[in-house]
Amino acid sequence: MTVRINPCWVPAMRDLEASVIAGVSAIQLPLCETPAQALAVAGAIGELEAERGLEPGAIGLIAMLESAGAVIRAPQIAAATPRLAALTLGVEDYAASMGAEASHALLRPAAQQVTQAARAADIASYAVAAGMSDFRDVEALRSAAQEARALGATGGYAVHPAQVAILNAVFAPTEAEIDWARRALAGAEAAAQDGRGVFVLDGRMIDLPLVKRARAILKTAAVSKGKHQS
Numbered sequence: 001m002t003v004r005i006n007p008c009w010v011p012a013m014r015d016l017e018a019s020v021i022a023g024v025s026a027i028q029l030p031l032c033e034t035p036a037q038a039l040a041v042a043g044a045i046g047e048l049e050a051e052r053g054l055e056p057g058a059i060g061l062i063a064m065l066e067s068a069g070a071v072i073r074a075p076q077i078a079a080a081t082p083r084l085a086a087l088t089l090g091v092e093d094y095a096a097s098m099g100a101e102a103s104h105a106l107l108r109p110a111a112q113q114v115t116q117a118a119r120a121a122d123i124a125s126y127a128v129a130a131g132m133s134d135f136r137d138v139e140a141l142r143s144a145a146q147e148a149r150a151l152g153a154t155g156g157y158a159v160h161p162a163q164v165a166i167l168n169a170v171f172a173p174t175e176a177e178i179d180w181a182r183r184a185l186a187g188a189e190a191a192a193q194d195g196r197g198v199f200v201l202d203g204r205m206i207d208l209p210l211v212k213r214a215r216a217i218l219k220t221a222a223v224s225k226g227k228h229q230s
Contacts, residue, residue, distance in 0.1 A: 002062065004028040008037050013044060020048035026060035026085055031093070033070050035080035038063050042081040057083060062126070066090030067097040071110045074117035086124035088157055089114045092132055102131035104144060115152045128156035128167075135160035145170040154220070173221045181214035181221075188214075 001023055005015035007030050019027060029041050042061050049056055061083045065071050071094065078087055089111050095102035107129035118125035130144035141163055145156050149171055156167045173181070184201055188211045191199040198207045 002026040002028055004030060005041075007031040008041070012041060016041070016044050016048060020045055020052065020054070020059060022054060024059055026062050028062045028064060028088075030064045030090065031066050031070075032063040032077060033067065034073060035076045038077055038080040038084060042083040045083065059083075060085030062086045062088060064088050064090050065114055066093035068094065069097075070094075071113055074114050075120065078117045078121035078123060084121070084123055086126055086154075087114050087118040088126035089128075091128075091130065095131070102133065104129050104131075104140075107131070107144075108147070111148060111153070112151055115148070119152050124154040125152065126155045126157055127153050130156075132157075132159045135163060138162055138166050142166050142170060171220075173217045177217050178221050181217040184211060184214035185218070 003015075003019040003024055003026075005012050005019060005027055012029070016027070027041070027045060029038065032038055038061060045059055045061065046056065048054075049059065061081065062085055063077050063080075065074055065077065065087060066089075070077070071089070074087060078084060089107070091102050091107050094110055095106055098106060100106050111127040111129040114127040115125035118127075125148075128141070128144050128148040130141045134140070141156075145153075145167055148156065153171075155171050158164045158167055180202075184206055187199050187201050187206060191197065198205060200206065
């Protein structure tokens with residue numbers, strides 16, 4: 001379970017008092033503008049974990065970037081604290097800060113910037129270039145989510161239950177991807193036994209970067225399976 005708190009400072013600290021409890025996996029920090037904000041909230045979470053006997057570092061932090069300035073500072077925010085688990089793009093507030101409509105043309109570059117910053121810091125990206133005001137347009141969301149996944153995003157945010165199934169379906173590995181990943185890892189193991197770092201699978205050269213991708217696919221598939229079973 002994740003909890004969205006109010007923006008900094010006093011309302012956020014009051015919310016943290018109520019939210020840093022067993023069963024919460026992450027805190028969502030809206031309107032995160034600077035690395036200092038993320039670091040301060042992370043520090044407060046750490047103090048409350050210690051005070052309440054919770055496992056240190058168990059509760060992650062998701063920074064919600066919702067302005068032009070925040071998007072520009074995405075790399076610094078992403079690296080602000082080890083507690084940071086993900087970045088996301090607050091599409092409607094971002095569009096307002098740009099003085100424009102939350103169109104795909106406006107949101108796509110920002111979403112890509114946020115995703116690149118997140119992936120450079122080895123954390124998740126939930127940046128999908130889709131406006132949230134027309135939540136019934138699930139096909140627009142599907143298209144934007146597919147593009148986001150192709151650009152490195154690992155998930156997305158929903159504002160309506162109808163959107164959840166779309167995002168789950170898009171970001172979960174397909175059966176074909178899972179099959180390829182299993183065969184790639186088996187091939188890598190066999191190649192290593194022969195002293196080879198490169199091998200061929202389905203007519204394509206497989207080396208370390210693709211082996212890492214195969215591991216990531218199977219890790220994501222295991223997480224998705226666990227969510228569907230819970």
